[in-house]
């Protein structure tokens with residue numbers, strides 16, 4: 001690994017916090033008991049899982065019995081969408097773990113409606129109201145509205161509390177995929193009035209392969225698997241104790257430190273935005289993110305720019321990490337109807353708590369030089 005790597009792809013994943021790793025190690029070494037075992041190292045594991053559950057709950061203002069551990073947000077989103085009854089209204093800009101699940105449900109004859117975003121990628125309350133009035137799905141007596149908190153490609157934030165309020169006024173349930181908000185925004189299930197919320201540990205400096213669902217007390221859904229009684233039968237299988245401990249520690253750190261780190265992230269974001277837009281010709285900001293910034297550089301291929309930055313030891317991404325390997329323009333950029341020439345030049349810069357203003361300076365400087373070089377190459 002490069003010693004001086006500059007990492008600006010925090011929406012794809014984050015570097016694990018050292019304190020998280022420290023807290024996890026004992027559960028992979030000496031305290032390796034099965035959390036269901038009735039002897040001391042089993043009890044130790046069970047106690048650690050319970051502490052983690054308390055910490056996750058505290059971060060989002062939930063009760064511990066409303067938290068269910070999963071392998072990540074993909075699983076959480078699948079459990080919620082497949083487990084709820086009735087129709088489904090979601091948006092065109094969701095992560096594939098919601099969008100593709102919605103499309104698969106449509107094939108099993110569940111009524112599904114997809115909301116269109118505005119030009120910045122925001123899903124507004126009016127579009128939800130229109131869907132309730134004008135779609136077959138929306139006219140059903142019960143269902144689920146699922147709209148993400150912060151878009152992973154554009155950084156645009158959705159008005160989730162208002163959307164939840166509209167869903168409830170039709171006596172529907174509300175779910176939000178809060179992967180890109182948790183640890184960066186103050187997420188409180190009480191003020192959003194969400195019935196379900198999904199998140200992943202590795203986006204907030206915790207381990208990969210960990211995540212959770214918040215399910216409001218009184219709301220019951222079946223899980224995807226049959227098995228033992230772990231996670232109150234919603235998610236059977238031996239608990240990933242070390243992973244859960246790491247997720248819990250990451251949530252505790254976020255609860256104590258995210259206000260300050262998010263202030264710093266936004267300051268760095270503001271600097272990058274201002275510098276790129278004012279000093280690089282034909283640069284456009286797609287969406288209106290503050291820490292996830294999606295730029296297009298007219299005439300430049302985003303992948304070429306990303307690869308050149310990688311050679312300079314700087315990590316950024318084009319579109320979302322999940323669409324790498326596919327040549328096509330991301331579904332989010334298509335959904336906001338971004339001109340093809342701009343969509344092909346799209347580059348996502350996502351800031352995290354370990355970034356500094358010095359790194360931002362280097363990043364902008366390199367992008368300025370590389371865009372000039374790539375444009376000159378095209379004119380010779």
Ligand code: PMP
Nearest residue numbers: 072073074095152177179180200
């Ligand atoms: N939702 C959003 C908004 C995401 O950004 C991601 C990760 N790219 C996921 C869901 C899926 O998370 P995971 O891959 O950890 O299951």
